[in-house]
Amino acid sequence: MKMMISTILTLTLLVSYSTCQAVDWADFRGPSGNPVHDGTLPLDWDSKDGKNVSWKASLPGRGVSSPIAVSDLVVVTASAGAKQQKLFVVAFDQLSGKQRWRRSFWATGRTYTHPTSSNAAPTPVSDGEYIYAFYSSNDLVCLDLQGNLMWYRGLAHDYPKAGNDIGMASSPAIAGDVVVVQIENQGDSFASGIDRLSGEELWRLPRDPRANWSSPVAYREMDGTYTVLLQSPSGLNAVDAKTGNQRWTKQLACGNITSPLKIGDAIYFGSGGTTKLKLNDKGTTPEVVWSENRLSANAASPIVDGDALYILSGSIIKSANNKTGELNWQVRLKGRFWATPILSNGHLYFFNQDGMVQIVKVGERGEVVAEFEVGEAVLGTPAAVGNALYFRSDNHLWKISQP
Amino acid sequence: MRYPFIKRFLTMFGLIISFVFISTSGYCAEISDLTKTINKIGPKGAGHAEARMAMAELSKTDVNDVSDILAGFDSRNKLAVNWLRAAVDTVLDKAQQQGKEMPVDALREFLAETKYDSNARRVAYEWLIQIKPELRQEILTSSLNDPSLEIRREAITNAVEAAVKQKTDSPDEALKQLKSILNSARDIDQIDEVTQQIETLGGKVDLPTHFGFLMNWNLIGPFDNSGTKGFDVVYAPEATVELDKALEGKSGNIKWFAHTTEDRYGLMDLNVIMPEKYKGAIAYAHTTFQSDKEQEVDVRLGCINGNKIWINGKLITSNHVYHANTSIDQYIARAKLNKGNNIILVKIAQNEQEESWAQRWQFQLRICDESGTAILAADRN
Numbered sequence: 001m002k003m004m005i006s007t008i009l010t011l012t013l014l015v016s017y018s019t020c021q022a023v024d025w026a027d028f029r030g031p032s033g034n035p036v037h038d039g040t041l042p043l044d045w046d047s048k049d050g051k052n053v054s055w056k057a058s059l060p061g062r063g064v065s066s067p068i069a070v071s072d073l074v075v076v077t078a079s080a081g082a083k084q085q086k087l088f089v090v091a092f093d094q095l096s097g098k099q100r101w102r103r104s105f106w107a108t109g110r111t112y113t114h115p116t117s118s119n120a121a122p123t124p125v126s127d128g129e130y131i132y133a134f135y136s137s138n139d140l141v142c143l144d145l146q147g148n149l150m151w152y153r154g155l156a157h158d159y160p161k162a163g164n165d166i167g168m169a170s171s172p173a174i175a176g177d178v179v180v181v182q183i184e185n186q187g188d189s190f191a192s193g194i195d196r197l198s199g200e201e202l203w204r205l206p207r208d209p210r211a212n213w214s215s216p217v218a219y220r221e222m223d224g225t226y227t228v229l230l231q232s233p234s235g236l237n238a239v240d241a242k243t244g245n246q247r248w249t250k251q252l253a254c255g256n257i258t259s260p261l262k263i264g265d266a267i268y269f270g271s272g273g274t275t276k277l278k279l280n281d282k283g284t285t286p287e288v289v290w291s292e293n294r295l296s297a298n299a300a301s302p303i304v305d306g307d308a309l310y311i312l313s314g315s316i317i318k319s320a321n322n323k324t325g326e327l328n329w330q331v332r333l334k335g336r337f338w339a340t341p342i343l344s345n346g347h348l349y350f351f352n353q354d355g356m357v358q359i360v361k362v363g364e365r366g367e368v369v370a371e372f373e374v375g376e377a378v379l380g381t382p383a384a385v386g387n388a389l390y391f392r393s394d395n396h397l398w399k400i401s402q403p
Numbered sequence: 404m405r406y407p408f409i410k411r412f413l414t415m416f417g418l419i420i421s422f423v424f425i426s427t428s429g430y431c432a433e434i435s436d437l438t439k440t441i442n443k444i445g446p447k448g449a450g451h452a453e454a455r456m457a458m459a460e461l462s463k464t465d466v467n468d469v470s471d472i473l474a475g476f477d478s479r480n481k482l483a484v485n486w487l488r489a490a491v492d493t494v495l496d497k498a499q500q501q502g503k504e505m506p507v508d509a510l511r512e513f514l515a516e517t518k519y520d521s522n523a524r525r526v527a528y529e530w531l532i533q534i535k536p537e538l539r540q541e542i543l544t545s546s547l548n549d550p551s552l553e554i555r556r557e558a559i560t561n562a563v564e565a566a567v568k569q570k571t572d573s574p575d576e577a578l579k580q581l582k583s584i585l586n587s588a589r590d591i592d593q594i595d596e597v598t599q600q601i602e603t604l605g606g607k608v609d610l611p612t613h614f615g616f617l618m619n620w621n622l623i624g625p626f627d628n629s630g631t632k633g634f635d636v637v638y639a640p641e642a643t644v645e646l647d648k649a650l651e652g653k654s655g656n657i658k659w660f661a662h663t664t665e666d667r668y669g670l671m672d673l674n675v676i677m678p679e680k681y682k683g684a685i686a687y688a689h690t691t692f693q694s695d696k697e698q699e700v701d702v703r704l705g706c707i708n709g710n711k712i713w714i715n716g717k718l719i720t721s722n723h724v725y726h727a728n729t730s731i732d733q734y735i736a737r738a739k740l741n742k743g744n745n746i747i748l749v750k751i752a753q754n755e756q757e758e759s760w761a762q763r764w765q766f767q768l769r770i771c772d773e774s775g776t777a778i779l780a781a782d783r784n
Contacts, residue, residue, distance in 0.1 A: 082556055082590040103492055104529075106522065108481040112730055141485075147496070149458060149489035151451050154482050158446040165728035186724040200448035211727060 025069040025383040025390075028123035028171035029301060033217050034263050035342040036305050037384040043347065043359055044370050045400045054388065054399040055097030060088045060104075063120030064169070064338065064379035067390045067397060070126040071145055073100060074383070074390050076397050077133050079119035084111045087119065089133045089143060090397075094385065097399060101147035109137035109156025113167025116338075116353075116379070121169035122215075123380065125179075127196065132179050136168040140181065142199060151199030161187030164211050175218035175226035175241030178202060184212035184232055191216065191230050193244055203244030208234050215259040221283070229260050231269055236260065236277075248285040250277065261302045268302040268322070274311055276325065292325035294318070300340040303348075308362065310348060312337055317348065317360055331366040333358050338379040344389075351378035355393060374398075434468060437461050438475025441490075442483045454486055461490040466498035467506050470513045476523035484522055495530055505534045514542070521551040528554055547587045552774060559584055559593050567600060578604045585613065589775040591731050614731070615769040615777025616669025617690055617747070621646055621661050624677060624686030627653040633685045634709050634723050634752045640687040641713070644748065653684060666767075668731060670705075673751060673764040680762070681753060688749040692770065693781040694740040700778050702747075703732040706766040709752030714738040715745055725754045726761040732775070740770075 029035045045052035061080030068075050072095065078088040087105040092098065111119050113136055124133040130150055133141045138156035143149055156162045164185040173180045178193045189209045193202040207230070214231040218241060221227055226241035235251040255270030267277040267286065273293035277286040300312035309322035315337060318330045335352030342349050343362070347369070350358045355377050359370040376393035383390045388401035440457040444450040461472060472491050478484050499505060513519060514527045528551070532539040546558035566580040578601060585597045585608065598608045611618055626638045639650050646659045662676050671688065674680045702712060702719060707729035711721045720736035753764040770778045 081553065082592065086553075101496055103489055105485040105488060106481065108485075112728060112733065114728060139485075143489075148462060148493060149486060151448070151455065152482060152485045152489070153448065154485075157481060161722075165724075165730070165733065186727060187722070194448075198448060199451050 024071070024126070024128060025385055026126040026128065027068065027173070028066060028125065028215055029259070029261075029340055029381055030342070030383070032263065033259070034261055034304055035340060035381060036303060037342055037344040039344055039384060039387050041344045041347070041349070041384060041387060041389045042400055042402050044372060046372070047375050052400055052402055054401050054403075056399075057092055057097050057099065057397045059090065059392070059395055059397055060102065061086060061120065062118045062394055063392060064116075064118050065120050065171075065392070066123040066339075066380040067383045067392050068124055068126055068131075069094060069383045069385040069390060070128060070131065073145060074397065074399070075124055075126070075131055075133075076392050077120040077122075077124055077135065079107075079111075079135065084113065084119040085137075087133075087135055087137070087139060087141070089124070089131065089141060089147075091131075091145075091147060092397060094388070094399070097397075103141075103143060103147055103149065105139065105141060105152065107135060107137035107139050108154030109135075109139060109160075110163035110165060111137050112163075112165035117167035117169065119167070121167055123171040125172050125174055127174050130196065132172050132174070132196070134172045134181060136164075138162050138168070138181075138183055140172070140179070140194065140199075142179075142196070150197075153194065153199050155181065155183060155192065156188075159183075159188035159190070162190070163187055166211065169213045169215075171215040173216040173218040173228065175228050176220075178226070178241045180216045180218060180228045180241060182207070182212070182214065182216045182230055182232075184208065184210065184214075186211065191228075191239070191244070193228075193241060202242065205230075205239065205244045208232055210234075210256070212256040214254075214256060217260050217262055219262050222281075229262060229267065229269075231258075231260050232256065236267070236269055236271070247283060250285060255297065257299050258297045259301045261304060263304050266304075266322070268304065268309065270297055270301075274302060274309070274320075274325070276322065290325035292320065292327075294327055295320055295325065299338045303341070303343055305343055305362075310341070310343065310362070312341065312350070315352075317341075317350070317366060319362060319366060329365045331360055331368060333360075333368070334371070340381045342382055342384060342389075344384060349382065349389070351382065351391060353377055353379060434461065434464060434471040435475060438472060438487060441486045442475065442477055442480050444480065444483045444486060446482075454483075458486060458490055461487075462493045462497075464490070464494050466494055466503055467509060469494050469506060470509045470527075473513055473523040473527055474519060476520035476526075478520050478522045484520075488522070488526055491526055491530075499534075505530075507531065507534055510534075511538075517550050521553075524549075525551045525553045547584065550774075552589055555587060556590055556593065559588050559590075559597075563593075563597060563600065570600075570604065574604050578606050582606065610667040611669055612779065612783070613777060614669070615771045615779055617692070617768050617770065617780075618669055619661070619663045619690060620671060621659045621689040622671075622673075622676065622686055623650065623652075623657055623659045623689075624673075625653045625657070625681040625684030626686075627683065628685045628709075628752050628754065629683040631683075631709065631723070631725070631752065631754050633683075634711075634750075638685065638687070640689065640748060641750070644689050644746065646689070653681070659689070669767040669769060671766050673753075673766075674762070677764075681764070683753065683755040684764075685750060685752050686764075688751065688766070690747050692740065692745045692747055694742055694745055694778075695781040697742045698740050698778070700738055700740055701771050701773055701775075702736050702738050702768065703771060704734045704736075704749070704766060704768050705729050705731045706733065706751060707763050708765070709750075709754070710734070710766065711750040712736060712768075713746075713748040715741065723752075725752075726756060726758075726763070729763075729765075731767060731769075 042052040061078035063078040122134040217229040238247040258270040260269035274295035275291040276289040303310040355374040437457040569577040
């Protein structure tokens with residue numbers, strides 16, 4: 001009997017442990033918006049002989065969005081058709097790579113993009129219960145984890161001038177019960193909070209009529225409410241996620257591609273290179289801690305790990321002290337980059353536009369320890385769960401892990 | 404509306420009671436009633452609560468009745484059609500995973516009826532070829548002129564492949580086939596591809612006519628658009644067009660002049676056509692279109708600059724967007740043409756951006772039906 005109880009307890013603990021291990025990567029740039037992963041990922045893989053490639057699945061269309069990992073699924077969006085009017089949400093089994101379900105829709109907004117991009121540019125997001133997939137055409141789809149449609153919104157159907165024919169790429173964020181989208185362009189330019197259960201509009205905030213690709217970032221306040229950071233060329237705004245009411249604003253010229261990173265009481269964002277703000281207890285406008293113009297990012301967003309801040313500036317990865325902004329080291333990489341790298345076990349994983357992977361060991365200095373080809377363009381940030389890395393190339397979804 | 408929360412609560416309460424009643428009473432709502440509910444979805448989430456209830460019921464539809472959901476498609480409601488598509492996919496997906504017999508015959512019958520909504524037929528097609536891939540070739544062989552442009556696109560790809568294989572051994576036959584395929588093609592990339600194949604065989608293609616581009620224009624400019632403020636200024640041509648009258652422009656008197664473009668895609672490059680490369684400037688382009696009948700048409704514009712279009716004095720589209728990419732058919736507006744002469748006026752606004760990628764000042768305009776088939780002027784040469 002004792003042995004039975006002991007076995008049951010051991011099994012329970014093992015199940016609990018494995019459950020705890022499986023932390024979802026269900027947002028653009030990971031669960032905290034800071035793509036630092038607590039796991040050991042392979043330092044090399046080979047797309048030809050299959051070394052460390054657990055599986056590779058075909059996708060029904062192109063896309064530059066990132067995959068997300070939620071529950072036992074990896075979910076990715078894609079678009080296809082003569083005008084990229086066909087939209088897809090596809091869910092794969094994390095273990096086997098088998099397609100669990102696929103849902104297709106027709107875009108209701110503008111579908112034109114630069115050839116480099118795709119209608120499937122924004123990364124979907126999940127609250128663990130539902131998946132919210134968003135597209136450059138401003139179609140917003142809510143599905144449950146079994147692929148059942150909960151609701152479908154055509155935000156450019158409602159606001160027909162919302163669109164950017166270069167392509168929009170801002171990913172949605174979840175703030176409590178609100179899905180927040182940032183749709184900034186020369187036409188109908190706005191941010192909106194949408195009830196996650198009903199799909200109804202809670203608020204709509206007019207924004208500057210300028211193109212912007214930055215994604216909203218949500219965080220929980222001490223009082224349980226949620227704040228959303230909206231970065232655009234004219235500044236950084238913090239709004240109440242439930243109402244859209246402004247909490248504070250920092251009027252500084254900002255980049256329009258990178259997204260802010262909120263970690264602890266600090267915010268790092270693309271202004272004057274990179275600027276660090278310190279949030280205060282009163283919820284008023286935060287103060288600038290430092291601003292460093294040498295830490296200028298093009299497309300990739302900042303990463304913070306301990307005292308280190310990593311900024312991909314063109315093709316140069318720069319490491320700085322995040323307390324001071326002082327540059328520690330820099331390493332030149334090969335190629336052009338759109339994807340924000342991820343950091344795992346002391347290694348930064350970079351995917352360039354031509355499909356080359358470069359892994360940089362970080363520490364006192366940076367060192368490129370691996371370079372190899374994937375064979376297809378990669379523009380989206382990878383996702384990581386446990387000891388597995390998931391990334392999407394132009395036409396495939398990959399799982400990389402050691403057998 | 405004094406107590407919106409209470410109103411919302413009562414609505415939801417009523418819906419839940421109805422749902423519980425339906426679920427427990429064995430009452431089965433008619434599929435057509437459920438699709439009608441979904442077709443009532445409106446903008447900004449209107450009708451979502453009712454539609455979600457209907458979706459829950461529709462997802463329980465017997466796989467053999469899935470054609471009834473397809474019959475409820477009405478693509479005029481672009482939102483609702485996506486809900487209905489999800490319902491069909493859910494039912495068929497579930498049946499397939501459960502190893503049930505799939506309704507191949509019902510889907511084939513539905514696909515064969517061109518009276519049904521094009522998107523619904525496309526869904527039927529996609530499921531058919533997923534269940535029985537061997538049907539693809541057979542279906543596509545007879546789909547070159549299918550009302551569903553997505554099915555037609557695949558049929559054209561197939562037909563082009565077949566024609567190209569004949570180029571060496573039977574060039575005349577290949578040319579004949581390619582010309583026939585071109586008549587069916589509506590997607591720009593396919594039109595380009597087929598044209599290229601025809602021309603390598605020595606054939607000729609009149610692309611402007613195939614697309615329906617308007618080639619002959621009267622132009623005047625520049626008017627002032629400093630600070631992009633001229634976009635909403637009503638300059639004289641917007642009030643009346645008098646082709647022989649000089650007008651006051653941005654820097655002196657300006658006159659209308661005629662220009663015929665030789666570009667195969669009807670492109671009017673104003674940086675070349677106008678006397679100078681103006682910045683912060685507006686040009687107007689005017690032409691007439693002889694319609695053989697009163698008809699609704701698509702007016703399709705490609706323009707990387709701010710633009711407005713009037714048909715017979717009525718504004719049909721306005722896009723204050725600069726240098727955010729361009730393509731053929733970038734802006735599509737519906738318009739009514741009168742029988743006889745119709746006046747088309749286009750306003751093309753250039754801003755003052757200095758970047759090398761922000762210098763183009765151009766437009767291309769065509770008239771066609773909703774499927775992209777050219778509608779030609781009665782007096783077109």
